[in-house]
Amino acid sequence: MKRMSTQSSNMQGSILHVTSPLVLSIATLSIAVLCNLVRHLINASTWPSITKESFLRLLGIRLGDIPTTVILDSAVAVDALVRRADDFSDRPPGGGATAIISNGKLQIITTVPYGPHWVALRRNLSSEAFHPVRGLARAAPHRARALAGLVDDIATRSAAVPVRECLYAALFALNAATCFGDGVVDGERVEAMRAAQQEFFRLLPSFSVFATFRKVARLLYRDRWKQLVHCRRRQEEMYLPLIRACQERRSTARCTTTVSYVDTLLDLEVPDEEATNPQGRRKLSDGEMVGLVSEYLGASTGTVLALLEWTLANLVLRPDIQRRLRGEVEAAAGEACAYLRAVVMESLRRHPPIPSVQRHMRRDVVVGSTPVTRGTLVNFSLEEIGRDDKIWTSPEEFIPDRFMPGGEGEGVRLTIGSKEAAKVMMMPFGAGRRICPGMGYAILHIEFFLANLVTAFEWHQVKGQAVDLKPHHGFFTTMSNPLHARVVRRAPVS
Template sequence: MDLIDLLILCICLIFARIWWRYWSVTGSGPKNLPPGPPGWPLVGNLFQTILQRRPFIYIVRDLRLKYGKIFTMQMGQRTLVIVTSSELIHEALVQGGPTFASRPADSPIRLIFSVGKSAINSAEYGPLWRSLRKNFVTQFVNPVRIKQCSWVRQYASENHMKRIKRESLENGFVEVMSNCRLTICSILICLCFGARISEERIKNIEGILKEVMLMTTPKLPDFLPILAPLFRNKMKEAKELRKKQMECLVPLIRNRRAFVEKGEDPDSEMGKHGVVKEEDTEKMPYLGAIVKETFRRHPPSHFLLSHATTKETQLAGYTIPADVNVEFYTAWLTEDPDMWKDPGEFLPERFLEGDGVGVDITGTRRVKMMPFGAGRRICPAWSLGVLHVNMLLARMVHAFKWLPCPTAPPDPTETFAFTVVMKNPLKAVILSR
């Protein structure tokens, strides 16, 4: 090795040491971030995570056992602070609500679909977000508006019942989740445009939304922007998909009908004798317990949408800078034996006379489960979501007897798409009551 090679090696070692001391989140530098796994120079834990070839959730579970309730991962240029305990989640999102209510920097692809972080779920905490949320709550999910739009839910649920009956006759079974997802999508789209939308068009919109969700999942350039030029085709695909999305929605916007003032649809045949009504679900405590236990045992996601702080702050004695991703791991809340008796068992009764009595799913008093988030960024339509699930479940159970499909028994194995779903979709045999 000549003198030049030795000099280059020394410079590299000095640079690595400086990086480890002052930029690495695991190098015990002056940032005082939570502890975390040692990373590689420049890329941190990114390739260590990729090379494990496991879903990120399993890596987080292992790291929680080693580093505790709060820890840090350096994923390329992004710093992730992962919070896993009920107490710290409540302290951050509820007690320190405004401080932890912002969003981190978005990737170029996400910026396309969030219109430059101008959507209610992606906007940074501030005047724009407050205006968007206020408009959404007052015009879309206030109790009066929800009641006025009951005809939308009646229309969609009637179509749902007809569809699953038809599918059962044709196939001998029904695919439960795909039908429920289509119905919920139908309700939301009809609410947005105040009109009946054909099922064919709903399916088209649902397919585009699914493409958008998959397109915006984290990718390598999100953590190492220097690699972005290698993914130019992805940016092009995102722009084409955005164009397709707008082409699908613009005709609906232009032809939007006004909401029916008294919530009545003159062409509707709803309200027939024997049909479960929305108000009936309020008198079904066991139904509500089943829905809550489903949210507890199978939350829609193992993480909330990424949060960020509005300013440098403290949590559990550690410094949380304003430019890091704060990730709240929700799965452990439902698996913690200190909070739930037999947490791995599906026991709706716990919400009637057990450790689930009085549990607040919004997390305001204590965070034991949070299927809709918590704090300032909680889903503003969470009550509407609960109403939809209660109504659909009640009508399905009231109209049919449900049996497992003999050729496809239930398989609880999870897979990870935009949300957590069953790896093998649930199929069931239905018999009219």
């Protein structure tokens, strides 16, 4: 390029002055296309069909793709995520619908870069909404209502219960209640929100093309961009009136006690990047609140739903495990259940709903022995770590006993501290500063629903419909073929 500009300075005013850089660029581009084309033809057995993606690849452009180093080793993962957290606490930029659509101006917990804004959003979720007393204990009536609705729903279904559908309705209603509090969302509205949110998460992985070269991607994927805008608009139309209703409820009831996630968001103040005073704080904007509500509903429903469905599928396949679990829960009468925890741990190990976590590098680093350059990604495979055959015996099998006393997984913890590297055998909730803040809420709900569902019903295979454990890797890892089960009603749930 430097040589070109020297040349052109001698040709002021000539047409060549204008065209030669263009001609050279076209020539360079053509060579690049030809090289890539030859490479494709050498690798492909047939002539490649020309799609938008393949054409861009010929140009050497991979929309949404950032060079990535994949880590499969748990010790390397812990060293990076936990011990060197200063370098490993940022997610890839440009992810998440809220951030994409606002060009990075509006952020949610998942996408916000590590820093004071992240601290404020995250602390609000983990210490306010998920506070053991103010949050989790207060949600008990919502949980009881959701369970009663779920049991009624399952009991009235015909021979093959569509397990995912029933669980989705119950979990979404529960999370909408903990999100907005009492009396704000009616059943019909919850159903519309659930359908919209389900559609949004189905489409979300396809929006990753907008993570890089956004302007080009918007031109090439106009329909996809329209879908993204449409999804976001629907969320605003649905959630903003509910947020207003929460505001209204607070002012009329003269009640300032925190009762829901939205209440905590209405109280929250985050650092004001535009303030002249570095200590300046501001309230959240409407756009930010819509994104945070969507994140809350999506993360709290999709993950727990996936895990419960996987667990029930394994219990259908293994009546012996199901019977033992039921026996333990009934005998425990509300006390802690070691085998219940073991079943949940085994499910998290074998079927982590989020298969990997990504970190974006702000500077050049070395991970394990691999140099990783600034601006690229490191992907830690939670799925592979949980199924490492150097750590686990028969890792593909569902064996809750591994987590019982004397088992190879005895004492495995999900919260990973810097001194625990030697014992880290799985990390379904991630690790380091960005570890999942919903872990306690998730485990509470998974155990609550599972314990009640195995005591309320016996779960059997539907005749002629084999349970298929093939995974579908969407935004969450779910069963490729949703579980259908034949259920037999047992004692009513207390």
